Amino acid sequence: MAEYEAAIGLEVHAQLLTKSKMFCSCSADYAGAEPNTRVCPVCLGMPGMLPVINRKAVEFTIMTGMALHCQIPAHTKWDRKNYPYPDLPKGYQISQYDLPLAINGYLAFDVEGERKRVGIRRVHLEEDTGRLYHVEEASLVDFNRSGVPLMEIVSEPDIRSPEEAREYLVQLRMILRYLGVSTADMEAGAFRCDANISVRRQGEEVLGVPVEVKNMNSFRAVKLALEYELVRQSVLLTRGEPIERETRGWVSSENRTVSQRSKEEAHDYRYFPEPDLPPLEVAPAWVAEIGERIPELPEAKRQRFVRDYELSAYDAGVLTADRDIAGFYEQAVEIGTVGETEITPKVISNWVTGELFRLMKEENAGIESVNFSPTALVGLIRLVQQGLINANAGKSVLDEMFRTGQSPEQIVEAKGLAQISEVHALASVIRQVLDDNPKPVREYLEGKKQALGFLVGQVMRATRGKANPKVVNRLLQEALRERS
Amino acid sequence: MKLSRQEVEHIAELAKLGLTDEEVERYQDQLSSILDYVEMLTKLDTKDARPMAHVLPVSNVMRDDHVHASFPRDEILSNAPDTADGCFRVPLVLEESNS
Ligand SMILES: [Zn+2]
Numbered sequence: 001m002a003e004y005e006a007a008i009g010l011e012v013h014a015q016l017l018t019k020s021k022m023f024c025s026c027s028a029d030y031a032g033a034e035p036n037t038r039v040c041p042v043c044l045g046m047p048g049m050l051p052v053i054n055r056k057a058v059e060f061t062i063m064t065g066m067a068l069h070c071q072i073p074a075h076t077k078w079d080r081k082n083y084p085y086p087d088l089p090k091g092y093q094i095s096q097y098d099l100p101l102a103i104n105g106y107l108a109f110d111v112e113g114e115r116k117r118v119g120i121r122r123v124h125l126e127e128d129t130g131r132l133y134h135v136e137e138a139s140l141v142d143f144n145r146s147g148v149p150l151m152e153i154v155s156e157p158d159i160r161s162p163e164e165a166r167e168y169l170v171q172l173r174m175i176l177r178y179l180g181v182s183t184a185d186m187e188a189g190a191f192r193c194d195a196n197i198s199v200r201r202q203g204e205e206v207l208g209v210p211v212e213v214k215n216m217n218s219f220r221a222v223k224l225a226l227e228y229e230l231v232r233q234s235v236l237l238t239r240g241e242p243i244e245r246e247t248r249g250w251v252s253s254e255n256r257t258v259s260q261r262s263k264e265e266a267h268d269y270r271y272f273p274e275p276d277l278p279p280l281e282v283a284p285a286w287v288a289e290i291g292e293r294i295p296e297l298p299e300a301k302r303q304r305f306v307r308d309y310e311l312s313a314y315d316a317g318v319l320t321a322d323r324d325i326a327g328f329y330e331q332a333v334e335i336g337t338v339g340e341t342e343i344t345p346k347v348i349s350n351w352v353t354g355e356l357f358r359l360m361k362e363e364n365a366g367i368e369s370v371n372f373s374p375t376a377l378v379g380l381i382r383l384v385q386q387g388l389i390n391a392n393a394g395k396s397v398l399d400e401m402f403r404t405g406q407s408p409e410q411i412v413e414a415k416g417l418a419q420i421s422e423v424h425a426l427a428s429v430i431r432q433v434l435d436d437n438p439k440p441v442r443e444y445l446e447g448k449k450q451a452l453g454f455l456v457g458q459v460m461r462a463t464r465g466k467a468n469p470k471v472v473n474r475l476l477q478e479a480l481r482e483r484s
Numbered sequence: 485m486k487l488s489r490q491e492v493e494h495i496a497e498l499a500k501l502g503l504t505d506e507e508v509e510r511y512q513d514q515l516s517s518i519l520d521y522v523e524m525l526t527k528l529d530t531k532d533a534r535p536m537a538h539v540l541p542v543s544n545v546m547r548d549d550h551v552h553a554s555f556p557r558d559e560i561l562s563n564a565p566d567t568a569d570g571c572f573r574v575p576l577v578l579e580e581s582n583s
Contacts, residue, residue, distance in 0.1 A: 140571035
């Protein structure tokens with residue numbers, strides 16, 4: 001199949017995280033609500049009702065456009081898209097046709113070791129539909145979702161492989177989550193993806209016949225469906241058979257796409273300006289103000305982590321995939337720099353991406369449900385670095401912290417994993433030894449490092465050899481540093 | 485300019501209307517005369533007119549993102565010809581929605 005290549009464009013619909021709906025004040029939080037308990041005459045399309053624009057939804061869309069390097073046109077308006085199904089009671093969807101909120105941007109990311117840049121054609125705002133449940137002989141309609149703000153992000157057909165498509169979605173989802181504009185949860189239907197894919201011989205200029213693919217409910221499904229289409233269309237081209245311009249649905253149980261024979265007319269949306277909504281004038285000052293609210297985005301954060309913390313690109317990528325994990329990590333790094341033993345960002349990264357991620361994965365928990373603080377994590381790492389407990393004990397302490405939220409010191413003490421009390425005892429022995437031997441102390445501080453051996457010997461003698469020499473060594477050096 | 489038979493049938497299909505042959509013919513005439521009437525506008529010189537989507541001199545009418553109570557479901561469903569399980573009951577929808 002190497003001689004064929006795909007041109008893929010993706011359309012993503014993301015529900016926005018507003019409290020209320022797009023054009024009325026009903027709650028947009030419909031998950032788990034009884035059917036038709038989040039509805040009013042506006043979102044039910046009752047005659048004579050007038051929609052009023054939710055400012056937050058507009059700002060979220062502009063913010064997303066800016067994060068995707070789009071132009072934000074000064075004029076934007078609303079249009080009606082005719083829609084003949086009962087899950088939108090008005091008979092049309094309020095959307096944006098020729099003047100969307102954001103245009104001409106791009107999303108750049110690394111995939112399979114190469115830099116990829118995918119054009120963003122437009123970002124616009126519209127309203128979600130209600131939900132249909134098919135029962136015997138009838139359909140039931142729940143309008144709780146009807147009117148929830150829905151942002152549509154349309155890419156150019158710049159994507160060349162199913163893997164690139166998957167990575168584009170991963171990056172886009174990450175950005176939406178960083179911005180806090182959407183949960184972007186695909187399983188919950190807050191992030192939906194349709195694809196247009198055409199196949200042509202490699203090197204050919206003209207795009208092939210585009211086929212629309214729907215019903216892909218996970219990133220995996222997107223990748224599999226596009227792989228399937230790439231093969232299907234390549235085979236047709238090889239045989240010299242025509243590719244039909246059509247809509248196909250992914251059937252995950254059969255691992256293939258099937259033609260959805262929808263009537264041609266269904267695509268005749270007959271857009272026209274929405275007379276119930278005045279246009280929006282997007283002033284530069286408003287755009288600037290929204291721009292101020294854009295946080296550091298994953299790409300920039302990842303580069304900063306590599307630069308400032310000397311992490312590998314891979315580790316930085318994993319740590320910045322989730323904004324809250326990145327935040328947790330950075331707090332830990334900051335705490336690691338203060339205190340008697342400095343903990344490097346690299347060491348903290350190893351603990352977070354290794355042990356902490358393992359525990360989170362085992363318990364299927366997000367960082368928000370980790371019930372110990374970055375301070376506690378650094379406290380634990382410090383115990384290990386100081387040699388008070390070994391790395392294996394450290395892992396089991398982290399296990400316990402994860403389960404109980406207790407502090408590492410409490411756990412170590414309770415489990416008798418190390419000699420915390422002995423350390424306290426050691427500290428006073430060391431103080432005594434240093435006080436009693438001013439000459440070797442002075443020599444050490446003047447640079448005669450071999451004086452340390454004498455002092456270690458004194459401490460070992462005072463403890464009758466019971467102390468851990470490694471620990472004694474470290475604690476002695478720290479105590480000496482304090483006297484310098 | 486007279487609308488073709490197919491054009492009227494296409495419009496009827498989009499509007500989910502079933503028309504008899506006689507109705508198709510009648511609407512062919514009626515819709516055509518409406519279009520002819522509107523056609524007069526094209527005679528206007530619009531060289532210096534800016535494109536306009538709205539006649540009212542207002543823009544940026546927006547509301548803050550606050551939640552207000554929705555309507556009681558009983559009241560909402562009381563207008564429906566048919567209901568079941570707290571939902572509106574409608575004839576079986578075979579085609580998938582596409583939004
Ligand atoms: Zn409502």
